Amino acid sequence: MLALLIAATSFAGGNTNDLVHALREATNQDVVIVRGQPADKALEALEFDPSSTDAMNNVFRPKYDLRVIPGSMPLFSDDRIPSSMLSGIQAGTQPVLGRPDFIGQNNGNPGGRKAFSSDAIQNGKITFRTEKSEFLDMNSLLNGPLAKPVTMSWVYQDAMPYVEFKGATPSAFLEKVAKGVGARFRETDKAYALELQPEEFRHRALHSLNSIKQGDTPQSKLTYAKAQLAASTLNALSSQQITQCWANPSSSVTVAIARNGSLLTAVNGYVVALENAPQFMQQQQQDVAVAQEGGPQTRRQGRGQARQPNVNRQISMALRMADPRRSATVTMSANFHVEVEVPIAAPNGNPAGSVRF
Numbered sequence: 560m561l562a563l564l565i566a567a568t569s570f571a572g573g574n575t576n577d578l579v580h581a582l583r584e585a586t587n588q589d590v591v592i593v594r595g596q597p598a599d600k601a602l603e604a605l606e607f608d609p610s611s612t613d614a615m616n617n618v619f620r621p622k623y624d625l626r627v628i629p630g631s632m633p634l635f636s637d638d639r640i641p642s643s644m645l646s647g648i649q650a651g652t653q654p655v656l657g658r659p660d661f662i663g664q665n666n667g668n669p670g671g672r673k674a675f676s677s678d679a680i681q682n683g684k685i686t687f688r689t690e691k692s693e694f695l696d697m698n699s700l701l702n703g704p705l706a707k708p709v710t711m712s713w714v715y716q717d718a719m720p721y722v723e724f725k726g727a728t729p730s731a732f733l734e735k736v737a738k739g740v741g742a743r744f745r746e747t748d749k750a751y752a753l754e755l756q757p758e759e760f761r762h763r764a765l766h767s768l769n770s771i772k773q774g775d776t777p778q779s780k781l782t783y784a785k786a787q788l789a790a791s792t793l794n795a796l797s798s799q800q801i802t803q804c805w806a807n808p809s810s811s812v813t814v815a816i817a818r819n820g821s822l823l824t825a826v827n828g829y830v831v832a833l834e835n836a837p838q839f840m841q842q843q844q845q846d847v848a849v850a851q852e853g854g855p856q857t858r859r860q861g862r863g864q865a866r867q868p869n870v871n872r873q874i875s876m877a878l879r880m881a882d883p884r885r886s887a888t889v890t891m892s893a894n895f896h897v898e899v900e901v902p903i904a905a906p907n908g909n910p911a912g913s914v915r916f
Contacts, residue, residue, distance in 0.1 A: 572604035575721045576690050578623070582633045583723040585609040589731070591739035592625065592721045595639025595767060597671075597692070609633070634739050638766040641717035645767065647896025648785050672696035677704035684726045694719040695736065705729050705751070712755040714805050715740045757801035765790055768895070777835050784825075784832035789895045791825035796891070810893045815886040822889065826899055830878065833916060878914070880904055 568585040570578060575592055582590045586609045602623055608614040612627050619625040619635065628634040671692040676699070679687040689695055697716050700709045706729065718740040724732055733751050737744035741763055742753035768790040773783035795814055796804065804812040816822050881887065882904035890898045898915055905911040 567606040568609050569606050570602075570604060572602055574598070574601065574692065576688075576693065576723075578602055579689070579721050579723050582609065583725075586633050588633055589724045589727055589735055590633045590722065591735050592635045593739040593741075594637045594694075594719045594721070595763070596642040597719070598623075628738060631735075631738055634735060636739060636741070636763070638763050639770070640714065640760065640763045640767050641719070642767070643717045644714065644764075644893075645895055647892055647894035648768070648771065648789060649782060672699075674699035675703055680704060680729075683728070685729060685732045686725050686727075687732075688723045689721050694721050697736075697740070700733070700736075705733075707746075707750050709733065709751045709753070711753040712742060712805070713808060714755060714760065715742050715753055755802055755805060757798040760805065761793060761796075761801060764793055764895075768793070777832075781832040781836055784829045785897065788825040788829045788889070788897050788899075789891065791822045792889050792891045792897055795820075795822050804891055805893050808893050811890050813888050813890040815888055816899075826887075826889065829897075829899070830916075880911070882910060885910070 568581070570581045575594065575598055579590045579592055582592075585607075605618060605622055607618045612632060615633075616627050619627070624637050625635040626638060628636055671694055673689050673693040674696045675687060679685050687695075697711065697718055697720070701711060703709065720736055720739050722736065722739075724735075727735075729751070730746055733746075733753070734744045737753045740753070741756055741759040743756040745752040745754060768786045771783055771786040773780055792814065793801075796812065800812045800814070804810050814822075816826060878901055880903045882902040884904075885902035887899065887901040890900070892898075900913050900915045902913045903911045
């Protein structure tokens with residue numbers, strides 16, 4: 560017990576940069592903490608043992624939602640991708656999240672970015688620290704003051720590294736930042752590169768998607784169903800397909816939906832959520848249909864005039880006509896928007912197009 564008390568270090572509480580500084584003082588090592596979105600409240604005071612990875616995880620995980628990145632101390636992550644990447648999940652809905660203000664935005668605090676500049680380099684070594692609400696502006700590393708150019712996968716450009724470095728070499732600095740954001744670091748004679756690391760990206764993206772909570776309203780249930788479908792689709796992708804899907808912001812990838820698989824279960828859940836979508840979405844769809852027919856006068860119903868169809872329930876009806884000879888597919892976009900396409904058969908069994916939702 561005495562040994563544990565001697566090893567313990569006190570953190571008085573504060574913001575993420577305060578924790579970074581406390582770790583730097585306790586370990587005498589450069590520190591990186593990466594978040595997908597800002598902490599939603601001040602970090603409470605605690606004691607921790609800086610000499611033990613397990614002890615740090617046992618304290619930081621439940622208190623701060625941070626884990627030690629395997630094989631590295633002191634590097635920490637909240638295991639999330641930048642929240643700005645999730646805009647496809649919340650499109651057309653009102654998301655219910657642990658921190659709803661940040662989904663689909665530029666991390667909620669673009670003004671907190673601190674640029675990396677030549678002032679941080681002295682005699683070829685880097686001394687750089689973020690303070691208060693600041694985090695390292697990843698974009699400032701591109702075409703920055705380092706002797707060799709830096710290239711970076713776009714998925715890391717909105718990451719939020721809170722850092723403190725003292726006298727680090729450029730290679731050590733970039734390698735730690737890369738590991739913190741989940742990138743693969745590569746150095747050649749002519750350049751540095753932070754490349755997409757597909758399996759680490761999958762891990763963090765799944766954590767982000769599974770952090771989206773299901774509320775009691777139809778809107779929140781639809782958002783949750785979208786997130787679960789995106790998570791199931793991501794799980795179905797190979798490393799190569801992840802690299803393809805997130806090659807650039809407009810990329811996408813399409814996969815077949817296997818019968819009796821987890822992806823089909825997620826699709827069915829999404830269909831149920833669509834069928835119970837809130838009235839404002841149904842009204843929006845009706846307004847689009849009305850506009851295509853020539854104006855609001857078409858909404859007045861006379862005797863014998865057909866009622867405006869419920870587009871969401873038409874999906875369920877169409878799925879009963881699914882063509883068993885052709886595979887349904889789901890397309891994942893780089894902003895995590897998912898679209899299901901189900902081939903349809905006519906009553907005589909011939910192919911009859913498809914339904915998308």
